[in-house]
Amino acid sequence: MSNVKRPTWAERTPSMQDYYDHYWGLPEHDDRQLFEMLSLELFQAGLTWRTIWERRAAFERAFADFDIDRVAAFTAADIDLLCQDQTIIRNRRKISAVVANARVVQGLQGSGQTFDDYVWHFVDYQPQRLVLAPDESLPAQTDQSREMAKQFKADGFRFVGPTIMYSFMTAIGLVNARIEF
Template sequence: MATRRPLWAETSELMRDYYDTKWGFPEHDDRELFKMLTLELFQSGLSWSTIWKREAAFERTFAGFDAAKVAAFDQNDFERLMNDSTIIRNRRKIMATINNAKVIQELLADGETLNNYVWSFVNFKPQRLQLNGKRLPSQTIESRKMAKKMKMDGFQFVGPTTAYSFMTAVGMVNARED
């Protein structure tokens, strides 16, 4: 049986591979969750394919998405990122990523993992979304709650739409059509 993909996943081989191997599968690794949160915030206002094409560059420039290393970035690292044409050079998004890494370090210091933190918003179980041919919503009640709590806890550049995109990307919400 052939994989049923949404239209966005049929736009290129890169997007087909992303859908077939990554998007919507439950992710619990803190490094991967930080990576996807970062890529989702960089995607804000852009297409996902624009970001995913640069995934390896983001991985390289953000220290393999090691939150402890990114939290330690200084002004020199910030300038290096701002001058790196292989990534999206948006001052606010770069600053938010460094800030978010620091917030993750605070969670860890309090005995919390990023995995437990984000998955708590769906009671630690993937939520099934039946699209029935409809478009994926841009946000939900849960993503609004998640964004609000994340902002209260110090995360930046994570509004309800970015939160929902993250939730579907890491399988917290299962919106796969297959």
């Protein structure tokens, strides 16, 4: 993908190039992958995405490859152990939110709904196009991300404010802000 046109942020390091080329903004429909991206996005709060993405393998190891059922079964002792894991971000509120969110996703699945369907219904199952200039920044949040955050919270998700939700929306392709030429 050497001819890919990327925004400035995606040109800074090989890991960010790889993220842009193979993940960011591409429509994702796998429940496990959606759960992983939501989890990584909530860990990003207050940090750079690069910090999180470069620790992705550690997060995958720590959170059982983001297997929803396994994470939903984590105990208080498991959370305590993760709070001591120096390879991830050791924020108890964020770690606890991932476990709580796995339980919410598990509940959706138990009632016959996929996480994919739950997430994509917010955009009527069609990616929303956002055109940005090459050096223009994404908005921090939108009316749509505020509404999505409100519904996620009402449904029991944690650590899902409107800024995190907008980052999640662009990461998984609900909002397509990729540069086209």
